[in-house]
Amino acid sequence: MSSVDAVVIGGGVIGCAVAYNLAKAGVSVAIVERDDICAGTSAACDTAIHLQSKSPGLHLRMAQESIKLFPELQKDFDEDIHFKKTGTMIAIQTREQNEVMRVFAERQRNNGLDVVILDRAAAVEKQPMMKGDLVGATYCTADATIHPQFLTKGYFQAAKKYGAKAMLHTNVENIALKDGHVASVITNRGNIQCKYVVNACGAYAPFIGKLTGLDIPIAPRRGQIVVTEPMPKFTHTIVNCARYIAAKFRPDLLGTSEADRMGIGLSLTQTERGNLLIGGTREFVGYDTRTTQKALLYILQHAANILPALKDIHIIRTFAGLRPFTPDGLPILGNVPGIEGFVMAAGHEGDGLALSAITGRLITEIICEKQSAYDFDLTKLSLERYKNLDIKAFEAQYAVYK
Amino acid sequence: MNVMETDIAVIGAGPAGLSAAIQAARSGAKVLLLDENKAPGGQLFKQIHKFFGSKEHHAGVRGFNIGQELLKEVQRLGVTVMLDTVVYGIYEGLALGVVHQDNHYSIKAKRVILATGGQENYMAFPGSALPGVMGAGAAQTMINVHRVLPGNKILMIGSGNVGLIVSYQLMQAGAEVAALVEAMPQIGGYGVHAAKIRRAGVPIHTSHTILRALGEKEVEGAVIARLDQNMRPVAGSERELSVDTICLAVGLNPMTELAWMTGCQFEAVPALGGPIPLHDHNMQTTINGVYVAGDIAGVEEASSAMEEGNLAGIAAAESLGCLRSDEANAQKDIYLNRLMALRTGPFGEKRRLAKEHLLEAMKHASADRVSS
Numbered sequence: 001m002s003s004v005d006a007v008v009i010g011g012g013v014i015g016c017a018v019a020y021n022l023a024k025a026g027v028s029v030a031i032v033e034r035d036d037i038c039a040g041t042s043a044a045c046d047t048a049i050h051l052q053s054k055s056p057g058l059h060l061r062m063a064q065e066s067i068k069l070f071p072e073l074q075k076d077f078d079e080d081i082h083f084k085k086t087g088t089m090i091a092i093q094t095r096e097q098n099e100v101m102r103v104f105a106e107r108q109r110n111n112g113l114d115v116v117i118l119d120r121a122a123a124v125e126k127q128p129m130m131k132g133d134l135v136g137a138t139y140c141t142a143d144a145t146i147h148p149q150f151l152t153k154g155y156f157q158a159a160k161k162y163g164a165k166a167m168l169h170t171n172v173e174n175i176a177l178k179d180g181h182v183a184s185v186i187t188n189r190g191n192i193q194c195k196y197v198v199n200a201c202g203a204y205a206p207f208i209g210k211l212t213g214l215d216i217p218i219a220p221r222r223g224q225i226v227v228t229e230p231m232p233k234f235t236h237t238i239v240n241c242a243r244y245i246a247a248k249f250r251p252d253l254l255g256t257s258e259a260d261r262m263g264i265g266l267s268l269t270q271t272e273r274g275n276l277l278i279g280g281t282r283e284f285v286g287y288d289t290r291t292t293q294k295a296l297l298y299i300l301q302h303a304a305n306i307l308p309a310l311k312d313i314h315i316i317r318t319f320a321g322l323r324p325f326t327p328d329g330l331p332i333l334g335n336v337p338g339i340e341g342f343v344m345a346a347g348h349e350g351d352g353l354a355l356s357a358i359t360g361r362l363i364t365e366i367i368c369e370k371q372s373a374y375d376f377d378l379t380k381l382s383l384e385r386y387k388n389l390d391i392k393a394f395e396a397q398y399a400v401y402k
Numbered sequence: 403m404n405v406m407e408t409d410i411a412v413i414g415a416g417p418a419g420l421s422a423a424i425q426a427a428r429s430g431a432k433v434l435l436l437d438e439n440k441a442p443g444g445q446l447f448k449q450i451h452k453f454f455g456s457k458e459h460h461a462g463v464r465g466f467n468i469g470q471e472l473l474k475e476v477q478r479l480g481v482t483v484m485l486d487t488v489v490y491g492i493y494e495g496l497a498l499g500v501v502h503q504d505n506h507y508s509i510k511a512k513r514v515i516l517a518t519g520g521q522e523n524y525m526a527f528p529g530s531a532l533p534g535v536m537g538a539g540a541a542q543t544m545i546n547v548h549r550v551l552p553g554n555k556i557l558m559i560g561s562g563n564v565g566l567i568v569s570y571q572l573m574q575a576g577a578e579v580a581a582l583v584e585a586m587p588q589i590g591g592y593g594v595h596a597a598k599i600r601r602a603g604v605p606i607h608t609s610h611t612i613l614r615a616l617g618e619k620e621v622e623g624a625v626i627a628r629l630d631q632n633m634r635p636v637a638g639s640e641r642e643l644s645v646d647t648i649c650l651a652v653g654l655n656p657m658t659e660l661a662w663m664t665g666c667q668f669e670a671v672p673a674l675g676g677p678i679p680l681h682d683h684n685m686q687t688t689i690n691g692v693y694v695a696g697d698i699a700g701v702e703e704a705s706s707a708m709e710e711g712n713l714a715g716i717a718a719a720e721s722l723g724c725l726r727s728d729e730a731n732a733q734k735d736i737y738l739n740r741l742m743a744l745r746t747g748p749f750g751e752k753r754r755l756a757k758e759h760l761l762e763a764m765k766h767a768s769a770d771r772v773s774s
Contacts, residue, residue: 290665293491293499293508297403318491 004028004165006196006367007185008345009172009208011035012042013148013352015200016155017360018345023162025364030165030192031156032172032185038152041202042352044289044321046225046277047145047269048238049354052088052115052138053245056107058380059330063351064112065374066358067144073357077154082147082272088238089127090138090245091266091306092117097242098135100253104245105138115140129235132306143238145269148353155356167192175211175342182341196341196367203287203322205332205346206400212339215391216332216383218347219398220322222283224295226303227317230274234309241266241306244280249329259298266303276313278303282323286402291318323349325398327389333359333381334366343367344383404507408434408482410718411498411511413489413660416444417704418696418711419517420472425715425733426515427479429724434509435476436487436500442476443469444519445539446704448546451567458740459705468704492663496691513691513718516661517711520654520675520697525559529615538568538651545575553647557624558582561606563591563703565651570598572649580645582606583626585633592749612648613640621646656698664689667767673756674700680764683738684717685710688767693718700760702753706744712737 008019011033022029033039049067054060070083092098098117105115116139123137124130130137160166167189174186175197184193199208199216209216244265246253254260263282270276281295296318304310326332326347336342345363348355358374365372372378379385395401410426412419415437423435441447449465460468476483484502491499496514500507522537529535536552538560544550556577558569561584569579582599587609589596599606609629616623628639655676658668666687668677678700679687686693695714696707713734720730745754 290494291491293493293497296491296499297506315490 001184001191001193002030003193004030005194006030006198007032007192007194008198008200009185010200010202010204010346011037011156011166011168012040012200012202013038013152013155013356014202014345014348014359015198016152016159017356018198018200018363019164020155020159020162021360021364022367023159023164025368027364027367028163029159030167030194031159032167032170032187032192034169034171036168037156037166038149040204041321041323042148042152044225044319045148045223045350045353046267046279047082047147047271048088048267049144049146050088050238050351051113051142052090052108052140053240054351055249055329056104056111058376060108060111060113062358062376063354064142066355067142069357069361070144070146073154077158079150079154079157081151081154083144084146085141085144086237087139087141088143088240089123089130091123091130091134091239091241092136092138093134093242093306095135096253097246100246100250101138101242113140113142127235127237127239129307129309130239132304132308134306139237145238146353147271151353151356155360172208172211175208177212177339180338180340182339194341196343198343198345198363200345202346202348202352203324205324205344212342214336214339214342214383216344216346217327217386217389217391217394218332219284219325219394219400220287221325221349221398222285222288222320223280223323223350224291224299224318224320225277225279226296226299226315227319228276228278229314229316231270231276231313232274234270234276235268235307239266239268239307241302243302258294259302262295262298264295264298264302266306268303268307275316276310278310284325284399284402286399287322288402289320289322291320325349327386327394330381331355331359332383333362334378334383336383337387404505406434406507406509408432408509408511409722409724410434410513410515411436411509412515412517413498414444414517414519414696415439415442415483415485416517416519416696416707417446417468417472418519418707418714419444419515420469420476421708421711422515422517422693422695422715422718423481424472424475424479425712426719426724427476427481429716429719431719431722431724433481434511435481435483436489436498437483437485438488440486442473442483442485446472448542449704450546450571453705459744465704489660492660512722513693515693515695515714515718516698517694517696517707517714518657518660518698520656520701522650523653523655525650525652527612527614529617529621532615532617532621533619534617534621534646535615535648535650538564538649541647541649542568542571545571551575551577553645554578555580555645556647556649557612557626557643557645558649558651559612560584560651560653561589561591561596561608562651562653563595565649566591566595566599568649568651569604570595570602573602573604577647579604580643581626583610583612584608585611585629611635615648616642621648624648654697654701656701658698661687661692661694661698664692666692669760669763671700671756671760673752674702674760678760680760680767682761682764683713683734685714686717688764691721700753700757702744706741709737709741709744
């Protein structure tokens, strides 16, 4: 049996970020991944690092601290992670949305995020492609884009540089406890003795939780994304729409049409190669990663409604990923009640890229029992905050095992 | 979005798809044949050479004549043919996402036969992105379909049947072929095709490769070199050829995107060109109701593509109750035997073994066969 201090289960962006930070801090660590590095949600998303889409408060502050870390990470990585501050514009299409966004932006400004609201003319002047159906737009320069696969690979390779081990294509079959403390991880390719287990399995984190009898309220939320042929510079910022924000925070503001129920909202980014990534949906359909023709249609109709020039661009691919949704939109991080050494690092929904850097830091502080460099209220991120939640009702409401 | 329904949708109107559509329509099934090109026939209409084999395999008939015969039969049987039609996806319940002349369709099919064919392999070397480097199949389309000569002086990379036949046809069309280059120590294609090239005085350099294309804005030449036993270029053996066009005839790979979308199981089979959907004797994949035929089921040739199309068409019709199983089995036996006959000899043997390997893998997969 091999032996390490910490086993990180999951080789997505969160698992790799945690392993990187642990290894760099001198903790002996092994990543156990059932598939390959970056094979799940981290490879099935767009490139956006949003601040504007974060709820003002803890969530926004974590993202603000996280985004500061990427230039430093780049220096430590061999891989070019394509981190670029591009800014975001959020298209506002109705007066009702305008009111919601005005309040939202004001709260964000109070939290130190520089968001302005432009009228239609100013928005179109700033973003000439955005001359479709809109009454105005928000604009914020703080948002950025990043290459999801290169970022994950960057964390992974740097983790290995600092001594992390990796067991890929390896299934975790059980987690052995001794006196209420994590003792070892049992895999189909041998057991690993350890003091800590980090559950970084994203949408699949509940399955790892069940091995130790923990109920983890994370539901897979499917996001479908459309990829176009490479284009010359199309937009100079990320483009979202207010529906995207509403679908995330205020589903009650959406209607009840089929498109509304699929959580259609615009998120458009452009890769360095020029491909446009156009999202997306927010659907609770269990662990189903297939794309649907209807979603494709609604996504494109909605996107072309805001950016009419999209009508002349060829689509080359579509894909879907499962975002790990939690009831309050915040990730589940840190120690859990009753099992010493079991640490959560999952449930980031669509913010995995953005929050990966800060998540890696926070988990490492927890495991190393160091004074935190941040003043975040970690009880708001703990699994314990859900102790009164009815897990069966949660699973039924969000069609986890549809 | 327009919604259509059919019994059997056949995607790809090449030799496999045309044959599948004919068999399915003969049994009385309602058949829709879709192809993204403006004309049906796949690659058949650029095959101006005579086919080999037995009478059943259209021996002695030129490819484009075979295409015309199949097309006539498709029309006689009342198959609906939609050309200029892109099938961009297969969704739950075998619903095809289709764009036809700027209109968007959802086509619900009870059975889907994927006959999407293959595409040419690319080969990277310094200068391989210069204008003047192209697939041999593309060059063949230019001369035999569009009547345009791609260049005046050609270097052909690869001496399989495609490399040999296209070289000869380029000469017939008026180009000069400077040489053929083959990495293996022996010529890849049939001796009868190679002999024609040699009789015309064109050298076939075996154990050779291209090192780079020369030229700033377009191909102006090429450097070739001999390969040692470990397939490494031999220093000092470099030779410069003055050519304006470099054709790549380095194999084909199956066009499997739609098959991947159905979630069917694959197996990588190098002898058949890449990852191939597992399929049984009925050409059915691990997804109920989804069939494959032709190069997507393993890169072979037009003759075998037609027989696989026949099998898939019969099996799909049988599964819908359009054919009794004794009728279907009797017919399938004919085409299976013809396929066996095609997969003999030094070229066929390798493919036969690869196909048998796939059938074996399919047996193990069928236990967890799922329906979409």
